Amino acid sequence: MQRGKGMKFVEDSRIPAERKPNIPKDYSEYPGKTEAFWPNFLLREWMIGAVFLVGYLCLTVAHPSPLERVADPTDSGYIPLPDWYFLFLYQLLKYEFAAGPYTVIGAVVMPGIAFGALLLAPWLDRGVERRPFKRPIASGLMMLGVISVIFLTWESVDEHDWEAAAQQGEIVDDIEVDEESEAFEIYLNQQSCIGCHGGDMLGGAAGPSVFASEYTAEEVKDIIENGLGDMPPGQFDGTDEELETLAEFIANDGQDPNGDGGDDE
Template sequence: MAGRHDKDVAYVGDSRVVKRRGGPLTPPDYSEFPGKTEPFYPNFLLKEWMVAVVCLVAFLVLTMAHPSPLEAPANPNDTSYIPLPDWYFFFLYQLLKYEYTSGPYTVVGTILIPGLAFTALLLAPWLDRGPKRRPKDRPVATSLMLLALAAIVFLTWAAVDERQKHVASQGGGSGAPTVDVSPDAPEGEKIWAKQTSCQGCHGVDLKGSGFAPSLEHVGSKLTKEEIIDIIKNGRGQMPPGQFQGSDEELEKLAEWLAEKK
Protein backbone atom coordinates (compact mmCIF):
# COMPACT_ATOMS: atom_id res chain seq x y z
CA MET A 1 0.00 0.00 0.00
CA ALA A 2 2.98 2.29 -0.54
CA GLY A 3 2.04 5.73 -1.73
CA ARG A 4 -1.52 5.42 -0.45
CA HIS A 5 -1.10 7.12 2.92
CA ASP A 6 -3.72 9.70 1.90
CA LYS A 7 -6.34 7.13 0.89
CA ASP A 8 -8.75 4.87 2.68
CA VAL A 9 -10.04 1.65 1.16
CA ALA A 10 -13.76 1.19 1.87
CA TYR A 11 -15.24 -2.26 1.31
CA VAL A 12 -18.80 -2.32 -0.10
CA GLY A 13 -19.89 -5.89 -0.64
CA ASP A 14 -17.29 -7.46 -2.90
CA SER A 15 -16.19 -4.09 -4.35
CA ARG A 16 -13.28 -1.91 -3.24
CA VAL A 17 -13.76 1.83 -3.71
CA VAL A 18 -10.90 4.21 -3.02
CA LYS A 19 -11.90 7.23 -1.01
CA ARG A 20 -9.70 10.30 -1.29
CA ARG A 21 -9.32 12.86 1.47
CA GLY A 22 -9.76 16.46 0.38
CA GLY A 23 -8.78 17.75 -3.02
CA PRO A 24 -11.04 18.10 -6.07
CA LEU A 25 -13.89 15.63 -6.67
CA THR A 26 -12.42 13.66 -9.56
CA PRO A 27 -13.76 10.32 -10.79
CA PRO A 28 -11.80 7.47 -9.17
CA ASP A 29 -9.63 5.17 -11.25
CA TYR A 30 -11.15 1.69 -11.33
CA SER A 31 -8.48 0.16 -13.55
CA GLU A 32 -6.77 -1.31 -10.49
CA PHE A 33 -9.84 -3.42 -9.74
CA PRO A 34 -10.90 -5.03 -13.04
CA GLY A 35 -14.24 -6.79 -12.91
CA LYS A 36 -14.97 -5.56 -9.41
CA THR A 37 -16.96 -2.41 -9.99
CA GLU A 38 -17.50 0.46 -12.41
CA PRO A 39 -18.45 4.14 -12.15
CA PHE A 40 -22.16 4.91 -12.05
CA TYR A 41 -21.68 7.72 -14.57
CA PRO A 42 -21.37 7.19 -17.44
CA ASN A 43 -20.92 3.38 -17.59
CA PHE A 44 -23.84 2.10 -15.50
CA LEU A 45 -26.18 4.92 -16.48
CA LEU A 46 -25.47 4.36 -20.19
CA LYS A 47 -26.34 0.67 -19.91
CA GLU A 48 -29.61 1.44 -18.14
CA TRP A 49 -30.46 4.08 -20.73
CA MET A 50 -29.84 1.69 -23.63
CA VAL A 51 -32.06 -0.97 -22.06
CA ALA A 52 -34.82 1.62 -21.51
CA VAL A 53 -34.57 2.76 -25.16
CA VAL A 54 -34.86 -0.81 -26.45
CA CYS A 55 -37.92 -1.48 -24.27
CA LEU A 56 -39.54 1.80 -25.32
CA VAL A 57 -38.98 1.13 -29.04
CA ALA A 58 -40.36 -2.40 -28.67
CA PHE A 59 -43.43 -1.03 -26.90
CA LEU A 60 -44.02 1.60 -29.60
CA VAL A 61 -43.67 -1.01 -32.37
CA LEU A 62 -46.19 -3.22 -30.58
CA THR A 63 -48.72 -0.39 -30.22
CA MET A 64 -48.41 0.48 -33.92
CA ALA A 65 -48.66 -3.14 -35.06
CA HIS A 66 -51.61 -3.94 -32.78
CA PRO A 67 -53.51 -0.74 -31.88
CA SER A 68 -55.97 -0.71 -29.02
CA PRO A 69 -59.42 -1.92 -30.10
CA LEU A 70 -62.05 0.79 -29.82
CA GLU A 71 -65.69 0.08 -29.11
CA ALA A 72 -68.80 2.08 -29.87
CA PRO A 73 -69.22 5.49 -28.16
CA ALA A 74 -70.37 5.27 -24.56
CA ASN A 75 -74.14 5.06 -24.27
CA PRO A 76 -75.54 5.23 -20.70
CA ASN A 77 -78.90 4.03 -21.98
CA ASP A 78 -77.53 0.73 -23.30
CA THR A 79 -78.25 -1.57 -20.36
CA SER A 80 -77.05 -4.63 -22.26
CA TYR A 81 -73.43 -3.45 -22.39
CA ILE A 82 -71.01 -5.46 -20.23
CA PRO A 83 -68.09 -3.33 -18.96
CA LEU A 84 -64.69 -4.97 -18.71
CA PRO A 85 -61.54 -4.10 -16.75
CA ASP A 86 -58.23 -3.35 -18.44
CA TRP A 87 -56.37 -6.38 -19.77
CA TYR A 88 -53.87 -6.43 -16.90
CA PHE A 89 -56.74 -7.01 -14.46
CA PHE A 90 -58.35 -9.76 -16.54
CA PHE A 91 -56.97 -12.48 -14.26
CA LEU A 92 -58.71 -10.97 -11.21
CA TYR A 93 -61.87 -10.49 -13.28
CA GLN A 94 -61.82 -14.18 -14.23
CA LEU A 95 -61.01 -15.27 -10.69
CA LEU A 96 -64.28 -13.76 -9.43
CA LYS A 97 -66.31 -15.95 -11.81
CA TYR A 98 -65.55 -19.25 -10.11
CA GLU A 99 -67.88 -20.85 -7.60
CA TYR A 100 -65.72 -20.53 -4.49
CA THR A 101 -64.53 -16.97 -5.23
CA SER A 102 -67.90 -15.36 -5.98
CA GLY A 103 -71.33 -15.04 -4.43
CA PRO A 104 -71.10 -15.82 -0.71
CA TYR A 105 -67.37 -16.51 -1.16
CA THR A 106 -66.54 -13.14 -2.73
CA VAL A 107 -64.24 -12.33 0.19
CA VAL A 108 -62.05 -15.27 -0.88
CA GLY A 109 -61.51 -13.86 -4.37
CA THR A 110 -61.24 -10.20 -3.38
CA ILE A 111 -59.29 -10.30 -0.10
CA LEU A 112 -57.99 -13.74 0.86
CA ILE A 113 -56.23 -14.88 -2.36
CA PRO A 114 -54.83 -11.43 -3.37
CA GLY A 115 -53.84 -10.88 0.26
CA LEU A 116 -51.89 -14.14 0.36
CA ALA A 117 -50.14 -13.23 -2.91
CA PHE A 118 -49.09 -9.78 -1.69
CA THR A 119 -48.05 -11.16 1.70
CA ALA A 120 -45.83 -13.74 0.02
CA LEU A 121 -44.29 -10.96 -2.07
CA LEU A 122 -43.60 -8.85 1.02
CA LEU A 123 -42.12 -11.80 2.92
CA ALA A 124 -39.95 -12.95 0.00
CA PRO A 125 -36.73 -11.47 1.49
CA TRP A 126 -37.30 -13.47 4.70
CA LEU A 127 -38.57 -16.66 3.02
CA ASP A 128 -35.47 -16.96 0.85
CA ARG A 129 -32.39 -15.54 2.56
CA GLY A 130 -29.72 -17.42 0.64
CA PRO A 131 -26.85 -15.46 -0.91
CA LYS A 132 -27.04 -17.26 -4.27
CA ARG A 133 -28.78 -15.68 -7.23
CA ARG A 134 -29.33 -18.55 -9.65
CA PRO A 135 -33.02 -19.54 -9.89
CA LYS A 136 -32.24 -23.21 -9.23
CA ASP A 137 -30.44 -22.23 -6.02
CA ARG A 138 -33.45 -20.24 -4.77
CA PRO A 139 -36.27 -22.81 -4.72
CA VAL A 140 -38.69 -20.87 -2.55
CA ALA A 141 -38.59 -17.61 -4.52
CA THR A 142 -38.52 -19.42 -7.87
CA SER A 143 -41.48 -21.63 -6.97
CA LEU A 144 -43.59 -18.70 -5.76
CA MET A 145 -42.82 -16.65 -8.87
CA LEU A 146 -43.55 -19.51 -11.29
CA LEU A 147 -46.79 -20.33 -9.48
CA ALA A 148 -47.97 -16.70 -9.60
CA LEU A 149 -46.96 -16.33 -13.25
CA ALA A 150 -48.74 -19.55 -14.26
CA ALA A 151 -51.92 -18.49 -12.44
CA ILE A 152 -51.93 -15.03 -14.04
CA VAL A 153 -51.32 -16.40 -17.55
CA PHE A 154 -54.01 -19.07 -17.23
CA LEU A 155 -56.66 -16.76 -15.76
CA THR A 156 -55.95 -14.07 -18.38
CA TRP A 157 -56.21 -16.63 -21.19
CA ALA A 158 -59.45 -18.02 -19.73
CA ALA A 159 -60.98 -14.53 -19.48
CA VAL A 160 -60.05 -13.61 -23.07
CA ASP A 161 -61.27 -16.93 -24.44
CA GLU A 162 -64.59 -16.69 -22.60
CA ARG A 163 -65.05 -13.09 -23.78
CA GLN A 164 -64.39 -13.99 -27.41
CA LYS A 165 -66.89 -16.86 -27.25
CA HIS A 166 -69.49 -14.54 -25.73
CA VAL A 167 -68.97 -11.90 -28.41
CA ALA A 168 -69.18 -14.52 -31.16
CA SER A 169 -72.42 -15.92 -29.72
CA GLN A 170 -73.93 -12.42 -29.66
CA GLY A 171 -73.08 -11.61 -33.25
CA GLY A 172 -69.92 -9.55 -32.72
CA GLY A 173 -69.53 -5.92 -31.71
CA SER A 174 -69.37 -4.97 -28.06
CA GLY A 175 -70.99 -8.21 -26.96
CA ALA A 176 -74.46 -6.71 -26.51
CA PRO A 177 -77.36 -8.86 -27.75
CA THR A 178 -78.53 -8.07 -31.23
CA VAL A 179 -82.03 -8.23 -32.69
CA ASP A 180 -83.07 -11.54 -34.20
CA VAL A 181 -83.86 -10.99 -37.87
CA SER A 182 -84.86 -13.35 -40.62
CA PRO A 183 -82.26 -14.22 -43.27
CA ASP A 184 -84.76 -12.86 -45.85
CA ALA A 185 -85.14 -9.53 -44.05
CA PRO A 186 -84.17 -6.31 -45.86
CA GLU A 187 -80.56 -5.23 -45.61
CA GLY A 188 -81.57 -2.11 -43.72
CA GLU A 189 -83.25 -4.18 -41.02
CA LYS A 190 -80.15 -6.38 -40.67
CA ILE A 191 -77.99 -3.28 -40.28
CA TRP A 192 -80.36 -1.85 -37.65
CA ALA A 193 -80.10 -5.12 -35.72
CA LYS A 194 -76.39 -4.41 -35.15
CA GLN A 195 -76.80 -0.78 -34.05
CA THR A 196 -77.02 -1.27 -30.29
CA SER A 197 -76.27 2.39 -29.58
CA CYS A 198 -79.28 3.42 -31.70
CA GLN A 199 -81.48 0.77 -30.12
CA GLY A 200 -80.58 2.02 -26.65
CA CYS A 201 -82.41 5.30 -27.36
CA HIS A 202 -85.03 4.53 -30.01
CA GLY A 203 -85.76 1.01 -28.78
CA VAL A 204 -85.23 -2.32 -30.48
CA ASP A 205 -88.75 -2.11 -31.92
CA LEU A 206 -88.34 1.54 -33.05
CA LYS A 207 -91.01 2.71 -30.57
CA GLY A 208 -88.71 5.26 -28.96
CA SER A 209 -88.42 6.30 -25.33
CA GLY A 210 -89.06 9.27 -23.10
CA PHE A 211 -86.21 11.28 -24.62
CA ALA A 212 -85.91 9.74 -28.12
CA PRO A 213 -88.70 9.84 -30.71
CA SER A 214 -90.31 6.80 -32.27
CA LEU A 215 -89.04 5.72 -35.69
CA GLU A 216 -92.04 3.56 -36.57
CA HIS A 217 -93.33 6.17 -39.08
CA VAL A 218 -90.21 8.26 -39.57
CA GLY A 219 -90.57 7.95 -43.36
CA SER A 220 -93.73 10.09 -43.21
CA LYS A 221 -91.75 13.00 -41.74
CA LEU A 222 -88.25 12.71 -43.18
CA THR A 223 -86.74 11.76 -46.51
CA LYS A 224 -83.84 9.40 -46.95
CA GLU A 225 -81.39 12.28 -47.32
CA GLU A 226 -82.68 13.98 -44.19
CA ILE A 227 -82.36 10.77 -42.22
CA ILE A 228 -78.76 10.37 -43.35
CA ASP A 229 -78.00 13.97 -42.38
CA ILE A 230 -79.43 13.50 -38.89
CA ILE A 231 -77.58 10.24 -38.34
CA LYS A 232 -74.29 11.81 -39.40
CA ASN A 233 -74.59 15.25 -37.80
CA GLY A 234 -77.06 14.63 -34.99
CA ARG A 235 -80.07 16.70 -33.93
CA GLY A 236 -81.23 18.01 -30.56
CA GLN A 237 -80.06 15.64 -27.83
CA MET A 238 -78.78 13.12 -30.37
CA PRO A 239 -75.00 13.52 -30.79
CA PRO A 240 -73.31 12.90 -34.14
CA GLY A 241 -71.32 9.81 -34.98
CA GLN A 242 -73.59 7.23 -33.36
CA PHE A 243 -73.81 5.02 -36.43
CA GLN A 244 -71.25 2.22 -36.56
CA GLY A 245 -70.77 1.12 -40.15
CA SER A 246 -69.80 2.14 -43.66
CA ASP A 247 -71.44 4.80 -45.83
CA GLU A 248 -73.02 2.07 -47.93
CA GLU A 249 -74.60 0.52 -44.85
CA LEU A 250 -75.82 3.96 -43.79
CA GLU A 251 -77.52 4.39 -47.19
CA LYS A 252 -79.32 1.06 -46.83
CA LEU A 253 -80.39 1.82 -43.26
CA ALA A 254 -81.74 5.25 -44.21
CA GLU A 255 -83.59 3.76 -47.18
CA TRP A 256 -85.19 1.16 -44.92
CA LEU A 257 -86.24 3.79 -42.36
CA ALA A 258 -87.61 6.09 -45.09
CA GLU A 259 -90.03 3.31 -46.14
CA LYS A 260 -91.67 3.31 -42.69
CA LYS A 261 -94.71 5.47 -43.24
Protein backbone atom coordinates in the same frame (compact mmCIF):
# COMPACT_ATOMS: atom_id res chain seq x y z
CA MET B 1 15.08 -4.26 27.09
CA GLN B 2 11.88 -4.97 28.96
CA ARG B 3 10.11 -8.05 27.77
CA GLY B 4 7.25 -7.30 25.46
CA LYS B 5 8.15 -3.67 25.12
CA GLY B 6 7.54 -2.39 21.59
CA MET B 7 5.74 -5.60 20.55
CA LYS B 8 2.11 -6.14 19.60
CA PHE B 9 0.40 -9.50 19.97
CA VAL B 10 -2.37 -10.62 17.62
CA GLU B 11 -4.12 -13.93 17.09
CA ASP B 12 -2.64 -14.36 13.63
CA SER B 13 0.71 -12.88 12.77
CA ARG B 14 -0.40 -12.52 9.14
CA ILE B 15 -3.06 -9.94 10.06
CA PRO B 16 -1.73 -6.45 10.70
CA ALA B 17 -2.72 -4.87 13.96
CA GLU B 18 -3.53 -1.52 12.39
CA ARG B 19 -6.98 -1.51 10.74
CA LYS B 20 -7.28 0.32 7.48
CA PRO B 21 -10.52 2.01 6.41
CA ASN B 22 -12.71 -0.11 4.13
CA ILE B 23 -12.32 2.03 1.03
CA PRO B 24 -12.66 0.37 -2.38
CA LYS B 25 -9.87 0.79 -4.87
CA ASP B 26 -10.17 3.35 -7.60
CA TYR B 27 -11.77 2.02 -10.83
CA SER B 28 -8.58 2.96 -12.70
CA GLU B 29 -6.84 0.02 -11.04
CA TYR B 30 -9.17 -2.39 -12.87
CA PRO B 31 -8.77 -1.55 -16.57
CA GLY B 32 -11.47 -3.13 -18.73
CA LYS B 33 -13.47 -4.40 -15.73
CA THR B 34 -15.23 -1.28 -14.58
CA GLU B 35 -16.00 2.26 -15.73
CA ALA B 36 -17.08 5.61 -14.46
CA PHE B 37 -20.78 6.03 -13.70
CA TRP B 38 -20.76 9.48 -15.27
CA PRO B 39 -20.75 9.82 -18.17
CA ASN B 40 -19.82 6.36 -19.49
CA PHE B 41 -22.32 4.04 -17.77
CA LEU B 42 -25.21 6.49 -17.56
CA LEU B 43 -24.88 7.58 -21.19
CA ARG B 44 -24.93 3.96 -22.36
CA GLU B 45 -28.07 3.22 -20.33
CA TRP B 46 -29.76 6.30 -21.76
CA MET B 47 -28.96 5.19 -25.31
CA ILE B 48 -30.39 1.71 -24.69
CA GLY B 49 -33.52 3.21 -23.10
CA ALA B 50 -33.97 5.56 -26.06
CA VAL B 51 -33.82 2.64 -28.52
CA PHE B 52 -36.52 0.74 -26.62
CA LEU B 53 -38.66 3.88 -26.30
CA VAL B 54 -38.50 4.58 -30.05
CA GLY B 55 -39.36 0.94 -30.76
CA TYR B 56 -42.33 1.06 -28.41
CA LEU B 57 -43.60 4.29 -29.97
CA CYS B 58 -43.33 2.76 -33.45
CA LEU B 59 -45.33 -0.24 -32.22
CA THR B 60 -48.11 1.98 -30.82
CA VAL B 61 -48.30 3.89 -34.11
CA ALA B 62 -48.41 0.72 -36.23
CA HIS B 63 -50.92 -1.06 -33.97
CA PRO B 64 -53.13 1.52 -32.19
CA SER B 65 -55.33 0.47 -29.31
CA PRO B 66 -58.72 -0.82 -30.47
CA LEU B 67 -61.59 1.51 -29.66
CA GLU B 68 -65.20 0.60 -29.03
CA ARG B 69 -68.40 2.58 -29.15
CA VAL B 70 -69.15 5.25 -26.57
CA ALA B 71 -69.77 3.69 -23.14
CA ASP B 72 -73.42 3.37 -22.18
CA PRO B 73 -73.91 3.02 -18.39
CA THR B 74 -77.53 1.93 -18.93
CA ASP B 75 -76.53 -1.07 -21.06
CA SER B 76 -76.58 -3.89 -18.52
CA GLY B 77 -76.05 -6.48 -21.25
CA TYR B 78 -72.52 -5.29 -22.02
CA ILE B 79 -69.87 -7.98 -21.46
CA PRO B 80 -66.74 -6.34 -20.01
CA LEU B 81 -63.22 -7.67 -20.49
CA PRO B 82 -60.20 -6.22 -18.65
CA ASP B 83 -56.68 -6.01 -20.03
CA TRP B 84 -54.76 -9.27 -20.43
CA TYR B 85 -52.74 -8.85 -17.22
CA PHE B 86 -55.95 -8.80 -15.14
CA LEU B 87 -57.68 -11.70 -16.87
CA PHE B 88 -56.74 -14.19 -14.14
CA LEU B 89 -58.41 -12.05 -11.48
CA TYR B 90 -61.42 -11.54 -13.77
CA GLN B 91 -61.75 -15.31 -14.16
CA LEU B 92 -61.34 -15.88 -10.42
CA LEU B 93 -64.42 -13.74 -9.73
CA LYS B 94 -66.54 -16.10 -11.86
CA TYR B 95 -66.17 -18.99 -9.43
CA GLU B 96 -68.76 -19.61 -6.74
CA PHE B 97 -66.36 -19.27 -3.81
CA ALA B 98 -65.15 -15.87 -5.05
CA ALA B 99 -68.36 -14.31 -6.39
CA GLY B 100 -71.73 -13.18 -5.11
CA PRO B 101 -71.63 -12.94 -1.30
CA TYR B 102 -67.96 -14.01 -1.42
CA THR B 103 -66.79 -11.28 -3.80
CA VAL B 104 -64.63 -9.71 -1.08
CA ILE B 105 -62.75 -13.01 -0.75
CA GLY B 106 -62.02 -13.19 -4.48
CA ALA B 107 -61.36 -9.49 -5.03
CA VAL B 108 -59.47 -8.56 -1.84
CA VAL B 109 -58.57 -11.43 0.48
CA MET B 110 -57.05 -13.96 -1.94
CA PRO B 111 -55.07 -11.44 -4.08
CA GLY B 112 -54.01 -9.67 -0.87
CA ILE B 113 -52.58 -12.87 0.61
CA ALA B 114 -50.80 -13.76 -2.64
CA PHE B 115 -49.22 -10.38 -3.26
CA GLY B 116 -48.54 -9.85 0.45
CA ALA B 117 -46.64 -13.15 0.63
CA LEU B 118 -44.66 -12.15 -2.45
CA LEU B 119 -43.82 -8.80 -0.84
CA LEU B 120 -42.77 -10.41 2.45
CA ALA B 121 -40.85 -13.27 0.81
CA PRO B 122 -37.37 -11.89 1.69
CA TRP B 123 -38.34 -11.84 5.39
CA LEU B 124 -40.32 -15.09 5.43
CA ASP B 125 -37.62 -17.14 3.71
CA ARG B 126 -34.16 -16.15 4.93
CA GLY B 127 -32.36 -19.24 3.65
CA VAL B 128 -28.97 -18.83 1.98
CA GLU B 129 -29.59 -21.52 -0.63
CA ARG B 130 -30.24 -20.31 -4.16
CA ARG B 131 -30.92 -23.61 -5.91
CA PRO B 132 -34.67 -24.19 -6.38
CA PHE B 133 -34.58 -27.85 -5.29
CA LYS B 134 -32.89 -26.80 -2.05
CA ARG B 135 -35.86 -24.55 -1.22
CA PRO B 136 -38.89 -26.77 -1.92
CA ILE B 137 -41.48 -24.65 -0.06
CA ALA B 138 -40.60 -21.35 -1.72
CA SER B 139 -40.15 -22.96 -5.15
CA GLY B 140 -43.40 -24.92 -4.82
CA LEU B 141 -45.42 -21.84 -3.85
CA MET B 142 -43.93 -19.83 -6.70
CA MET B 143 -44.68 -22.58 -9.23
CA LEU B 144 -48.23 -22.87 -7.86
CA GLY B 145 -48.74 -19.12 -8.32
CA VAL B 146 -47.36 -19.10 -11.88
CA ILE B 147 -49.43 -22.12 -12.92
CA SER B 148 -52.57 -20.61 -11.37
CA VAL B 149 -52.14 -17.31 -13.22
CA ILE B 150 -51.54 -19.08 -16.55
CA PHE B 151 -54.50 -21.43 -16.08
CA LEU B 152 -56.95 -18.69 -15.04
CA THR B 153 -55.83 -16.47 -17.93
CA TRP B 154 -56.32 -19.29 -20.41
CA GLU B 155 -59.75 -20.12 -18.96
CA SER B 156 -60.85 -16.48 -19.23
CA VAL B 157 -59.80 -16.23 -22.88
CA ASP B 158 -61.36 -19.59 -23.74
CA GLU B 159 -64.73 -18.87 -22.10
CA HIS B 160 -65.14 -15.31 -23.36
CA ASP B 161 -67.65 -14.81 -26.17
CA TRP B 162 -65.39 -12.91 -28.56
CA GLU B 163 -67.98 -12.70 -31.34
CA ALA B 164 -70.58 -11.11 -29.07
CA ALA B 165 -67.95 -8.78 -27.61
CA ALA B 166 -66.95 -7.60 -31.10
CA GLN B 167 -70.57 -6.89 -31.99
CA GLN B 168 -71.40 -5.04 -28.79
CA GLY B 169 -68.28 -2.89 -29.02
CA GLU B 170 -68.52 -2.14 -32.73
CA ILE B 171 -68.57 1.54 -33.55
CA VAL B 172 -71.64 2.33 -35.64
CA ASP B 173 -72.77 5.56 -37.18
CA ASP B 174 -75.40 7.49 -35.29
CA ILE B 175 -78.89 6.80 -36.57
CA GLU B 176 -81.62 9.39 -36.39
CA VAL B 177 -84.89 7.53 -36.04
CA ASP B 178 -87.93 9.22 -37.57
CA GLU B 179 -90.12 9.19 -34.49
CA GLU B 180 -92.98 10.88 -36.36
CA SER B 181 -93.48 7.98 -38.73
CA GLU B 182 -96.30 5.46 -38.60
CA ALA B 183 -93.81 2.59 -38.25
CA PHE B 184 -92.33 4.05 -35.08
CA GLU B 185 -95.81 4.28 -33.55
CA ILE B 186 -96.35 0.63 -34.43
CA TYR B 187 -93.08 -0.25 -32.72
CA LEU B 188 -94.04 1.62 -29.54
CA ASN B 189 -97.15 -0.56 -29.27
CA GLN B 190 -95.00 -3.71 -29.14
CA GLN B 191 -93.96 -4.01 -25.49
CA SER B 192 -92.01 -7.21 -26.10
CA CYS B 193 -89.86 -5.37 -28.66
CA ILE B 194 -89.26 -2.37 -26.41
CA GLY B 195 -88.20 -4.60 -23.52
CA CYS B 196 -85.23 -5.89 -25.53
CA HIS B 197 -84.40 -3.22 -28.11
CA GLY B 198 -85.23 -0.10 -26.09
CA GLY B 199 -87.75 2.65 -26.60
CA ASP B 200 -85.60 4.28 -29.31
CA MET B 201 -84.97 1.01 -31.22
CA LEU B 202 -81.21 1.47 -30.69
CA GLY B 203 -80.69 -1.38 -28.25
CA GLY B 204 -81.46 -2.13 -24.65
CA ALA B 205 -80.50 -4.41 -21.79
CA ALA B 206 -81.18 -7.67 -23.62
CA GLY B 207 -81.08 -6.89 -27.34
CA PRO B 208 -78.99 -4.95 -29.87
CA SER B 209 -80.07 -2.08 -32.10
CA VAL B 210 -82.61 -3.18 -34.69
CA PHE B 211 -80.51 -1.29 -37.26
CA ALA B 212 -77.27 -3.12 -36.42
CA SER B 213 -77.39 -5.39 -39.51
CA GLU B 214 -78.08 -4.76 -43.17
CA TYR B 215 -81.24 -6.83 -43.66
CA THR B 216 -83.78 -6.37 -46.41
CA ALA B 217 -87.43 -5.77 -45.57
CA GLU B 218 -88.28 -9.40 -46.31
CA GLU B 219 -85.45 -10.65 -44.08
CA VAL B 220 -86.55 -8.35 -41.26
CA LYS B 221 -90.10 -9.59 -41.59
CA ASP B 222 -88.92 -13.21 -41.45
CA ILE B 223 -86.86 -12.54 -38.31
CA ILE B 224 -89.79 -10.85 -36.56
CA GLU B 225 -92.06 -13.77 -37.37
CA ASN B 226 -89.68 -16.70 -36.84
CA GLY B 227 -87.08 -15.28 -34.47
CA LEU B 228 -83.27 -15.35 -34.70
CA GLY B 229 -80.74 -16.59 -32.14
CA ASP B 230 -81.94 -15.59 -28.67
CA MET B 231 -84.90 -13.72 -30.13
CA PRO B 232 -88.04 -15.90 -29.82
CA PRO B 233 -90.60 -16.09 -32.63
CA GLY B 234 -94.15 -14.81 -32.57
CA GLN B 235 -93.49 -11.66 -30.52
CA PHE B 236 -95.19 -9.23 -32.91
CA ASP B 237 -98.77 -8.32 -32.02
CA GLY B 238 -100.22 -6.54 -35.02
CA THR B 239 -101.65 -6.89 -38.50
CA ASP B 240 -99.76 -8.04 -41.58
CA GLU B 241 -99.85 -4.50 -42.96
CA GLU B 242 -98.29 -3.14 -39.77
CA LEU B 243 -95.62 -5.84 -39.88
CA GLU B 244 -94.80 -4.91 -43.48
CA THR B 245 -94.59 -1.22 -42.58
CA LEU B 246 -92.31 -1.91 -39.58
CA ALA B 247 -90.03 -4.21 -41.60
CA GLU B 248 -89.55 -1.58 -44.31
CA PHE B 249 -88.88 1.05 -41.64
CA ILE B 250 -86.16 -1.08 -40.04
CA ALA B 251 -84.60 -1.96 -43.40
CA ASN B 252 -84.53 1.77 -44.22
CA ASP B 253 -82.49 2.54 -41.05
CA GLY B 254 -85.25 4.27 -39.13
CA GLN B 255 -86.54 6.45 -41.95
CA ASP B 256 -89.98 6.30 -43.51
CA PRO B 257 -89.47 4.75 -46.97
CA ASN B 258 -92.21 7.02 -48.31
CA GLY B 259 -90.63 10.10 -46.77
CA ASP B 260 -93.97 11.51 -45.65
CA GLY B 261 -93.71 10.85 -41.89
CA GLY B 262 -96.55 8.37 -42.04
CA ASP B 263 -99.24 10.83 -43.18
CA ASP B 264 -100.66 8.92 -46.11
CA GLU B 265 -103.98 10.70 -46.22
